[in-house]
Amino acid sequence: LHRWRLFSRRFNQAALLAKSIARRSGRPFRPVLLERIRATRQQVGLTRDGRTDNVRGVFAVPARRRSEVAGKRIVLVDDVFTTGATLEAAARALRRAGAARVDVLTFARVVAMP
Template identity: 65%
Template sequence: MGLGAKLHFGRRIGPLLRSGAGQLLRLVYPPVCAGCGRMAAAPAALCAECWGTVRFVERPLCDISGAPFDHDRGEGMLSPEVIANPPPYAKARAAVLYDGAARKLAQGLKYSDRADLAKMMAEWMVRAGREIIDDSDVIVCVPLHRRRLFSRRYNQSAELARAIAALTGKPFQAGGLRRIRATRQQVGLGLKARQDNVRGAFAVPPGRLPEIAGFKVLLVDDVLTTGSTVVAATRALNRAGAEQVNVLTFARVASPGAETLYA
C-alpha cells in the first residue's frame, strides 16, 4: 500500500477506531451522574432527580450584586445591602444557588479532583453571565496561594475561567492576579472574619499591569458567599487600573448570612 493510500486509510479508519474505543470505554466505565454517582446518559451530566434540585439564578435580581429577589421590584432595582454598602465591582452574576446537586458539583471540582466538571459548569455560567461577559475584555480568576495550589494541584476557579474563555473567545489572563498573602480558608468564618482574612491578599504583578490597566475585567470564582473574596480581588484589580470589574461565579449562597452553613 502506497503512502497516499495509507494516509487515506488512516483518515477513514481513525474516527471509527476512536468511536469504537469510546463505546468500549463507556461499556467498561459507564457514565455516572455528577451529582449522585448513579448511571447517567453522558459523562459530566446530571440524572433527572439531581437536575430537579438545581436552582438557577433567574430574574428578578439585584442589578449590581445579582442577588435574587423573592418578587419583581422593577427593572434596575438594587438590594438594600448594595444601597447601604456599594461594592467596588460593576456587576456580579451567578449561575445557580449553592445547594442540591449544584453544591456537589462545586465541591467535586474544588476538593475531589473533578476538573472534568468545569466545562459543564462554565456553560451554565456563560448562560447566566452573557451580559457581563460581552461587557468585558479579559478574564482573570481568583487565585490560590502557591502553597494551597501545591496541595490541591489545580485552582478550580482557573479551570472555570479557562473553560469560559474557550466558550466565549475572551482571553484568559492566567496569572493576571496573584494571592500575595496566605490566608485561612473562608469556610466557617463570619462576615467580619472573612473580610479581615482577605484584606490586602491580592495584587496584580507589575509585569502583568499591561494586561489589566485600561481593560474591562471579568473576575471568575467558583462560589460567592459574603462576597468578601471577590471584593478584595476587585479592589486589587481597580488599583492596577482596570477600567471596570465584573464578577461571575458558578454558585452563590441564598443569602449573605448563610456563609457558615456551607462547610
C-alpha cells in the same frame, strides 16, 4: 488560590471554570494578571467580617502586568460566592491597577437556610 493550597488540592476549580469560559467566549484566559501575595486561612467558618479581614490586601497585580490591566474590562470567575469578600479584594486590586471595569461570574451562591 495560593500556591500552597493548590499544591495540597492539586487543582484550582475556579481556574478550570475560567479557562473553559474564556475558551468558549473567545476571550483570553489571563490568570497571571492577579496574584495572591500571601497565604490566608481558609474562609470556612469565618464570619462576614472575619472573611473580609482574612483577605484584606491579599491580592495584587504584578508591576510588569499593570499595562495589561489599565483601562481594560476584567472578568473575575469564582466557583462559589459566599460573602463576596474574596472577589471584592481581588476586584479592589484590579481597580487599583487601573482596570476600567471589573465584572464577576460565579458558578454557585451560598444562601443561608432559615
